[in-house]
Amino acid sequence: MNENVWKKFCHISPSMITLDMCNLEQQCKLVAEAGLEMIHVDILDGHFSPSMPLGLDTVKQLRKKTNLEFEAHVMVTDPQLFVDELIEAGVSQIVFHIEACGHVDGMLNYIHSKGVRAGVALKPATPLYELEYVLDKCDAVLLMLINPGFAQMKGEVQVPYSAKKIHDLHEMIKARELDTKVILDGRISPENIRTIGMSGEANIFVAGSTCIKAENQAESMKQLKNLEDEINGR
Numbered sequence: 001m002n003e004n005v006w007k008k009f010c011h012i013s014p015s016m017i018t019l020d021m022c023n024l025e026q027q028c029k030l031v032a033e034a035g036l037e038m039i040h041v042d043i044l045d046g047h048f049s050p051s052m053p054l055g056l057d058t059v060k061q062l063r064k065k066t067n068l069e070f071e072a073h074v075m076v077t078d079p080q081l082f083v084d085e086l087i088e089a090g091v092s093q094i095v096f097h098i099e100a101c102g103h104v105d106g107m108l109n110y111i112h113s114k115g116v117r118a119g120v121a122l123k124p125a126t127p128l129y130e131l132e133y134v135l136d137k138c139d140a141v142l143l144m145l146i147n148p149g150f151a152q153m154k155g156e157v158q159v160p161y162s163a164k165k166i167h168d169l170h171e172m173i174k175a176r177e178l179d180t181k182v183i184l185d186g187r188i189s190p191e192n193i194r195t196i197g198m199s200g201e202a203n204i205f206v207a208g209s210t211c212i213k214a215e216n217q218a219e220s221m222k223q224l225k226n227l228e229d230e231i232n233g234r
Contacts, residue, residue: 001069001092001115001116001117002037002067002069002092005037005038005069006069006092006093006117006181008037008232009200009203009231009232010197010203010204010205010228010231010232011036011037011038011203011204011205011228012036012038012193012204012205012207012211012224012225012227012228013036013038013039013040013071013183013204013205013206013207014031014036014039014040014206014207014208014211014212014221014224015039015040015042015185015206015207015208016039016040016041016042016054017042017054018207018208018209018212019212019217021054024058024062025062025065025066027217028062028065028066028068029066030217030218030221031068031221032066032067032068033218033221034218034221034222034224034225035222035225036068036221036224036225036228037068037069038068038069038070038071038204039066039068039069039070039071040071040072040073040185040206040207041054041059041070041071041072041073041086041091042054042072042073042075043056043059043072043073043074043075043076043082043086044075044076045075045076045077045078045082047076047077048075048076048077048097048100048148049075049076049148050148051148056082056085056086056089059072059086059089059091060085060088060089063089063090063091069092069093070089070090070091070092070093071091071092071093071095071117071140071183071204072086072091072093072094072095073095073121073142073183073185073206074086074094074095074096074097074121075097075121075148076096076097076100077100078100079096079097079100079101079107080107083096083107083110083111087111087114087116091116092116092117093116093117093118093119093139093140094111094116094117094118094119095118095119095120095121095140095141095142095183096120096121097120097121097122097123098120098121098122098126098130098131098134099122099123099126101120104120104134105133105134105137108120108134108137108138109137112137117139117140118137118138118139118140119138119139119140119141119142119180119181119183120134120138120141120142121141121142121143121144121183121185122141122142122143122144123144123147123148124143124144124145124146124147124159124161124162124165124186125159128165128168128169128172131169131172135172135173135176135178135180136176136178138180139180139181140180140181140182140183140203140204141169141173141180141181141182141183142183142184142185143162143165143166143169143182143183143184143185144185144186145158145159145162145184145185145186145187145188146158146159146186146187156187157187158186158187166182166184166196166201166202167201169182169201170182170200170201170202181203181204182201182202182203182204183202183203183204183205183206184196184202184204184205184206185206186206187208187210188205188206188207188208188210188211189210189211190211190223190224190227192205193205193207193211193224193227193231194227194230194231197227197231197234198231198234200234207224211224212224
């Protein structure tokens with residue numbers, strides 16, 4: 001883990017499952033060449049999230065081939081196995097779904113004990129009061145702005161209460177004087193990133209197909225890096 005990377009206020013983190021899955025090593029090089037420092041690793045089990053999973057062995061092999069920080073989002077019904085595998089793979093941060101974990105406090109403690117950043121993810125309709133007794137232990141909180149596994153559904157848009165939920169979480173973190181990162185995931189656009197990033201209410205933006213154009217990935221990533229720099233220099 002590169003601690004200096006995590007000290008920065010804003011990061012744009014391309015989603016691995018948005019990239020060309022047959023050429024992931026080359027795709028990671030594009031991300032790094034653009035100057036971006038993180039990549040978002042979605043781990044799915046086909047149950048909690050009705051999507052095709054990204055193989056853990058793929059993550060392990062790719063970890064050996066790039067210096068990018070891997071921040072993982074575990075969307076599974078039973079997170080323990082996946083968390084253990086990701087720790088072994090060498091990811092820098094793991095967020096797991098609060099709705100799927102029977103012992104949230106214990107899981108946060110466990111991940112931290114392995115020297116890995118830990119946090120929780122919330123589905124769109126999960127209320128923020130679920131964070132009441134664990135927020136102080138979270139290095140990050142990921143807010144899903146669309147429902148898990150439905151990113152490819154035609155017409156799927158961010159839930160209408162996204163802005164309020166983002167603002168309310170920011171206020172919770174500020175009131176407790178924490179350094180918890182806010183991650184936003186789901187139909188993130190350059191416009192979202194600029195508006196919310198400049199407001200200071202979120203720190204890591206998961207960039208998918210709304211941000212990265214398949215026909216011109218390199219240019220898309222350069223533009224995202226410029227936007228990241230703009231926010232960090234605000």
